[in-house]
Amino acid sequence: MALRRDSVVLGVLLAPVTIFLGVFFLVPLLIIAVFSFLTPGLYGGVEWSFYHWNYGRIFGWADGIEEIYEPVYLQILFRSLAFGVLTVALCLVLCYPVAFWVARLPERARLFFLFLVALPFFSSLIVRLYAWLLILKPSGVLNETLIALHIIREPIELLYTPAAVVLGMVYVMVPFMFLPLYAAIDNLDRSLVEASMDLGANRRQTFLKVILPQTIPGIIGGSVIVFIPSVGNFVVPDVLGGAKGLMVGNLVEQQFLSARNWPFGSALSMLIMSVVLAVLLLATARARKAGGQA
Amino acid sequence: MLEIRGARRIFTTPEGGKVTALDRVDLNVDENEFVTLLGPSGCGKTTLLRAISGFEMLDGGTVRLEGADLSKLAPFRRPINTVFQSYALFGHMSVARNVGYALEVRGVDRAARERKVSDALETVGLSDMGSRRPSQLSGGQRQRVALARAIIAEPRLLLLDEPLSALDRNLRQQMQLELKALQARLGIAFIFVTHDQEEALTMSDRVVVMREGRIEQIGTPREIYRHPRNRFVTEFIGETNIFALTVDRIEGDLARARTAEGTCLSLPAAGRSRGEAVTAVLRPESLHPGAEGIAGTVMRSVYLGSDLVIFVRPEAGGAEIRVTTRDGADAPMTGDAINLAYDPAVIHILEDR
Structure with missing residues (x-):
């Protein structure tokens, strides 16, 4: 009887979130999946007939013409993936030592630092990115300062470069990498580090053989959380990347908003999603393998 | 090393x-x-x-x-x-x-x-x-x-x-x-x-x-x-009984001492002098029911399998004395009047008070 009641209570508690996700996540997803196989309408929208050239186009064949092969969309996809990987790597390198340092601070300083990490969320992302625009542009703060200091003569081309896009992405994503890393490092059992040193391992060996493996779940968690939005991000390349910095996220945005080719945009979305899903599965498998904590 | x-x-x-x-x-x-x-x-x-x-x-x-x-x-x-x-x-x-x-x-x-x-x-x-x-x-x-x-x-x-x-x-x-x-x-x-x-x-x-x-x-x-x-x-280190004593008199090998309440104990006389205040230790297992010794009443007992711990209130008053004895048919019961015998030689005198 008790069990039956528990399951009723559980059902009541879970119902709102289930319905919400069902209506606002699964149904739209289904629509995108269906649209990706439909014919683009002449003036936007779709025509209800099966059309596989949306995917054909992604892989490099222009609509219905098999002779012309130009995998420009794949290139953009791979560039987006590469930018995602680079963003993850840079966030990781930046955050790991800092997370280590913060985890050792006294309680109050630690809380203050965590507040600082969350601080950017208090203002709009767009505003913060335009601030970067002002810093990076040829007559911007950075160039003016460097010129004033006589380090450079002419303004350097910073804005609308791939570097600016990666910089912007790292800037946006750092908090998402920091928090899981910090949690993992803060959870690290100090006695394991001591045991390693006690058994004769020097600091480098202790880091590689004990600290790093013990914090792998945090590394993987942070990487996944940073990688997924990085690959699909279109705001940062839009503001800081200019025309040359086109990423797959911008492509999707364009297809829906300006080109009005919804089926092609849907196909692109499905592709991003499957790539990201594959990465996610790989990461969780790896995390499970690493997670044999005692 | x-x-x-x-x-x-x-x-x-x-x-x-x-x-x-x-x-x-x-x-x-x-x-x-x-x-x-x-x-x-x-x-x-x-x-x-x-x-x-x-x-x-x-x-x-x-x-x-x-x-x-x-x-x-x-x-x-x-x-x-x-x-x-x-x-x-x-x-x-x-x-x-x-x-x-x-x-x-x-x-x-x-x-x-x-x-x-x-x-x-x-x-x-x-x-x-x-x-x-x-x-x-x-x-x-x-x-x-x-x-x-x-x-x-x-x-x-x-x-x-x-x-x-x-x-x-x-x-x-x-x-x-x-x-x-x-x-x-x-x-x-x-x-x-x-x-x-x-x-x-x-x-x-x-x-x-x-x-x-x-x-x-x-x-x-x-x-x-x-x-x-x-x-x-x-x-x-272990359970124990501690007595704050004043030496009354010396009788041959033994010094007679008493607590503030009046409980009398015999100690080895060596090194003791009349009127001296000493702190004496008697472990629970050094005391056992006997014909003479410290008179008192069993207040409660705790059964520990092979052993029995009894708590005895001295007739003269003062803290309960803890005694470990073997359990058996003749084991003391709560409320019994009892005499706690001991060998004066096992009494240990602490250096500090």
Whole structure:
């Protein structure tokens, strides 16, 4: 009887979130999946007939013409993936030592630092990115300062470069990498580090053989959380990347908003999603393998 | 072999206060000796252990191992290994790799390592557990893995930080005997930290009783139990009865003394003088129901299996006296009038009051 009641209570508690996700996540997803196989309408929208050239186009064949092969969309996809990987790597390198340092601070300083990490969320992302625009542009703060200091003569081309896009992405994503890393490092059992040193391992060996493996779940968690939005991000390349910095996220945005080719945009979305899903599965498998904590 | 001179360590609390964790501690440990650091929590025993392993820097004093000063040596350069209280096993490694860790980081080749790992696992009775993860072992087995891991590099000195505190009573008693046997077989010195006096008495060659950063007494378990130096040691090591007495008169070999309430006791006369105030210790097992002695009434009794502990209120008044007797048909019952007999020679007089 008790069990039956528990399951009723559980059902009541879970119902709102289930319905919400069902209506606002699964149904739209289904629509995108269906649209990706439909014919683009002449003036936007779709025509209800099966059309596989949306995917054909992604892989490099222009609509219905098999002779012309130009995998420009794949290139953009791979560039987006590469930018995602680079963003993850840079966030990781930046955050790991800092997370280590913060985890050792006294309680109050630690809380203050965590507040600082969350601080950017208090203002709009767009505003913060335009601030970067002002810093990076040829007559911007950075160039003016460097010129004033006589380090450079002419303004350097910073804005609308791939570097600016990666910089912007790292800037946006750092908090998402920091928090899981910090949690993992803060959870690290100090006695394991001591045991390693006690058994004769020097600091480098202790880091590689004990600290790093013990914090792998945090590394993987942070990487996944940073990688997924990085690959699909279109705001940062839009503001800081200019025309040359086109990423797959911008492509999707364009297809829906300006080109009005919804089926092609849907196909692109499905592709991003499957790539990201594959990465996610790989990461969780790896995390499970690493997670044999005692 | 190990020589600690004038060890001093002062902690600063977050509020800015100062806590003296070690206060001019001197200690020698001989080859092949089993020494226990015993004391209540916060007495400095763990700090002393960590000063030896190198995880705690001393504010003063020296630690020498076979004449060599360890003070400036990083923990990983000291020929000393530790069994940690929490075991501190590496969860991401197999049991065998845990045990072989000290050899792995020293660059010992695989074949030699595997041989030594299997030897060490056999020593602690876990031969076929090498491929498991620590999370798949029971508490007692993890304890053994931690032990095997700590002895594989053949340290000159093994430190054990309350390693048995997480085990249940039966397993703990079994491990006490095993540890003692292992120590004898390995022929290296053990320094064992505990707050459990029974554990200390069972295993040690010598016991170091500590309080508030200071050593109160060092001696064999028998010395510590029978001839505690002061009230703290007396009360910390086992249950006891303490009497504050004034010597009334000397009669031949015996001194007659009485408490403030009027309970009379006989003590050995040697060294006693009339009118002297003394603190006398009588262990519960040194008292037994008899024809004469301290008269009183049994207030309550506690059954402990083979033994029976009775609490007797002296006729003259004062604190209840604790007595351990064997249980049996003639065991004293609550409410009985009783005389507690004792051999005056076993009464121990404390140095301090």
